[in-house]
Amino acid sequence: LPVYNAFDLLARTLRRVEAHTDCDWHLVLVEDASTDMRVRPFLRTWAEERPGRVTLIQLNENLGFVGAVNRGFAEAEGRPGHVIVLNSDVMLPDGWASRIIAPFDLDPAIASVTPMSNDAEIFSVPTICEAMPLADGLVDRIDAVARSLSLPGRLPSAPTGVGFCMALNARWFAREPRFDTAFGRGYGEEVDWCQKTRRAGARHVGLPSLFVEHRGGQSFGREAKAGLVVKANALISRRYPTYDLE
Numbered sequence: 001l002p003v004y005n006a007f008d009l010l011a012r013t014l015r016r017v018e019a020h021t022d023c024d025w026h027l028v029l030v031e032d033a034s035t036d037m038r039v040r041p042f043l044r045t046w047a048e049e050r051p052g053r054v055t056l057i058q059l060n061e062n063l064g065f066v067g068a069v070n071r072g073f074a075e076a077e078g079r080p081g082h083v084i085v086l087n088s089d090v091m092l093p094d095g096w097a098s099r100i101i102a103p104f105d106l107d108p109a110i111a112s113v114t115p116m117s118n119d120a121e122i123f124s125v126p127t128i129c130e131a132m133p134l135a136d137g138l139v140d141r142i143d144a145v146a147r148s149l150s151l152p153g154r155l156p157s158a159p160t161g162v163g164f165c166m167a168l169n170a171r172w173f174a175r176e177p178r179f180d181t182a183f184g185r186g187y188g189e190e191v192d193w194c195q196k197t198r199r200a201g202a203r204h205v206g207l208p209s210l211f212v213e214h215r216g217g218q219s220f221g222r223e224a225k226a227g228l229v230v231k232a233n234a235l236i237s238r239r240y241p242t243y244d245l246e
Contacts, residue, residue, distance in 0.1 A: 001086040002068035004032040007039050009089050009215060014046060016092040023097050026079060027054045028072045033062040064185030069163075070178050077177055083168045085190075090165050091213035093143035099210045100167045103155055111172035111202035112161035112194060115210035116146065120162045123206050131216060139213035146211040155205040159198075159246045163190040164214045172197050187225070188232025195240050 001017070003010065017027060031043050040058060047056040057071055069085060076083045082101050086092075096115070103110050114123050118139075119131035126132070134142075176197055179189035194204045216225075236243055 001027060001088055002030040002032055002065055002072065003034065003039060003043065003088045004062065004065075004068070005034045005036045005039060006088050007034075007036050007042070010039065010042060013086075013088055013090060013092075016090075017086070018050075020092045020094045021097045022095045023101070024081075025053075025097065028057065028075045029054060030057045030068040030072045031059060032064070032068040033059050065163075066179045066181055066183050066186055066189045069189075070181070073173075073177055073179075076173075080170075082170045083173050085163050085166045085168070087164045087214065087216075089215040091139045091215075092165075093140050093211065095147075096143075096210060096212065099147075100165070100207060103205060103207065104167075104169045104171075107154075107203065108169075108171060109201060109203045110155070110205055111169050111197045112190075112204045113155075113167040113207050114158070114161040114204075115165055115207050115212045117162075117164065117212050117214045119214040119216040120164050120212075122158060122160070123162055125211075133215075134213050139211065143211040146209050149209050151209055155207065158204050158206050159243060160191040160194040161204050164216070165212045166190060169202075172202050175200065182235065183232055185228060186232075187228045188236050191232075191236050191243065192239065195243065 029043055029047060031040050034040060043056055047054040055075055057075065059068065059071065073083070082104060084100065100113050100115060103113050114120065116123050116125050118124065118134050121129050124130055176193055180192050183189040183192065198204065
């Protein structure tokens with residue numbers, strides 16, 4: 001979980017990680033040289049109060065999302081189990097963790113799992129690629145409905161996962177243990193990872209029975225995000241010409 005500013009959501013995000021993660025877990029926090037001076041002391045205290053459960057990496061310079069996640073990946077490489085990338089502005093529902101990694105036991109070809117969300121590009125509901133702000137606590141009510149859905153025998157495949165909340169199968173993470181730094185501060189890196197692993201035989205799936213709230217743009221801001229997305233999309237189009245159509 002990389003952190004850059006967005007202080008007002010941090011406590012709530014971390015509280016839900018701790019309260020709602022229903023399997024054995026270790027959290028790697030990567031503090032990406034936030035300009036908000038409240039962030040680092042808060043994370044230090046939070047991590048110190050949870051010895052053995054949390055690793056806090058404090059960067060001296062801002063690396064952006066890709067660089068920060070890669071530092072977290074380096075820490076995760078030495079640990080057993082699957083890896084989940086989380087944004088610092090997600091609100092996780094109860095029992096989310098066991099559900100997001102369960103598909104890996106059903107099909108070893110599945111390399112990534114992404115839940116549904118109010119703001120997660122192709123996994124946004126009710127309208128694809130359209131953000132829908134939620135009132136506080138509504139995530140739990142929506143997820144309760146999602147949990148009641150009967151799943152198909154084969155989960156729906158997608159050309160990519162979305163890195164706001166994306167589980168990576170340990171088997172495939174071992175093959176591709178880093179995001180490509182060509183994507184700079186962020187956006188497009190998970191598409192690239194998913195396309196690379198898919199070429200090697202992997203599948204990427206959406207999980208209709210899990211809903212995670214995302215309050216996007218908290219770290220970069222909406223305008224900065226738009227510029228980064230344009231650059232990332234151009235690089236993706238050059239590398240994977242059929243991706244946009246798909």
